[in-house]
Amino acid sequence: MVARVLTECGMHVETEKNVTTVRELVEIDVYAEEVSDGRKNIILCECKHWKSAVPKTIVHAFRTVVGDFGANKGYIISSAGFQSGAHEAAQNTNIELVTWPEFQSLFEPAWLKHFFIPRMTDDLDEFGTLVEPLRPEWYGDLPQDGKAAFDALLWEYIELGVLVMDCSRYMTTVLGKPLPSLPIASKLRPPAAPLPADVIAAVGYRELYESVLKHSQKAVEKFRALREQR
Structure with a gap:
């Protein structure tokens, strides 16, 4: 669903993509690229459809991947929330910790522009x-x-x-x-x-x-x- 939303926002999207960072080869759940005013922005997403909350260790690891790869933004989308300390681990970084509804809300303006309005028209x-x-x-x-x-x-x-x-x-x-x-x-x-x-x-x-x-x-x-x- 994350890949679908980003695709419908007009981005180039790949799932389970292997990316090479300065340290290692890492598999990313959802990789997305968008071009805005001639500049390419890269978004990395980790999707945690777990029964338990995501711990801060996952945030630390993902923060390293996003930084080493040079991505513009990283999202961890959790279906069960985040453990104590996880949000603190994402502070002052380009990582956002969100639920699925929160993720949809963040991209709703782009989705309406690139998918809903064109589809309702065409x-x-x-x-x-x-x-x-x-x-x-x-x-x-x-x-x-x-x-x-x-x-x-x-x-x-x-x-x-x-x-x-x-x-x-x-x-x-x-x-x-x-x-x-x-x-x-x-x-x-x-x-x-x-x-x-x-x-x-x-x-x-x-x-x-x-x-x-x-x-x-x-x-x-x-x-x-x-x-x-x-």
């Missing part, structure tokens, strides 16, 4: 086009009952389309508007249908993306079926 482009106020060109070629079915679908999914637009690259990057806060609240009144329950209940942006993608794909299939009626 993966949902066809859906967004179908539920915008202007009807598609082929709408005029539909029989009357087909037009009525299209309009019903539009009202069923229009609020989901508004949410997709609010999370798009245009709204967030070009216009600089903040992403909707979670959990999502329905914004439109009838005759528009409310947002799906799992979309409203999403408490994380990955969960929101997956729920929205699922419903939008179903909607696109329905619109495509109508288009075939021409």
